[in-house]
Amino acid sequence: MKKVITYGTFDLLHWGHIKLLERAKSLGDYLVVAISTDEFNRIKHKEAYHSFEHRKLILEAIRYVDEVIPESHWEQKIQDVKDHDIDIFVMGDDWKGEFDFLKDYCEVVYLPRTNGISTSKIKDDLG
Numbered sequence: 001m002k003k004v005i006t007y008g009t010f011d012l013l014h015w016g017h018i019k020l021l022e023r024a025k026s027l028g029d030y031l032v033v034a035i036s037t038d039e040f041n042r043i044k045h046k047e048a049y050h051s052f053e054h055r056k057l058i059l060e061a062i063r064y065v066d067e068v069i070p071e072s073h074w075e076q077k078i079q080d081v082k083d084h085d086i087d088i089f090v091m092g093d094d095w096k097g098e099f100d101f102l103k104d105y106c107e108v109v110y111l112p113r114t115n116g117i118s119t120s121k122i123k124d125d126l127g
């Protein structure tokens with residue numbers, strides 16, 4: 001079984017997130033999504049509308065997602081790859097190059113980001 005992992009806040013879930021998750025799952029058989037905790041979002045200087053628990057509930061309802069784990073700090077990725085026996089690490093290409101250190105542990109794939117939609121755009125458009 002080929003296992004894939006990806007990370008993110010996934011707040012105000014939108015079709016750009018879904019297209020990322022769909023493509024990530026298509027690279028393997030099992031998709032783990034590490035969702036940023038509310039505390040880690042503060043470190044990322046991101047204010048999520050939905051709490052970690054609610055973002056976790058939403059992600060677990062998506063057909064492409066097999067497991068949701070918390071992302072509580074920047075340094076957990078290598079251990080996550082080991083603990084979950086991950087074959088492929090996936091992120092949108094706004095992160096291109098940032099996680100190349102994981103190449104010693106698994107395949108690293110940066111997928112094109114979906115243009116025209118983002119959580120901040122939603123917030124701006126709603127005013």
Ligand code: C2G
Nearest residue numbers: 007008009010011016017020091092113114117118
């Ligand atoms: N994404 C995308 N297209 C968009 C918006 C987001 O492909 N229009 C992708 C991002 O590239 C990322 C994932 O969806 O791979 C989740 O996006 P965010 O929730 O914004 O994730 P981020 O805050 O960048 O957190 O340790 C990594 C961080 O936790 C990533």
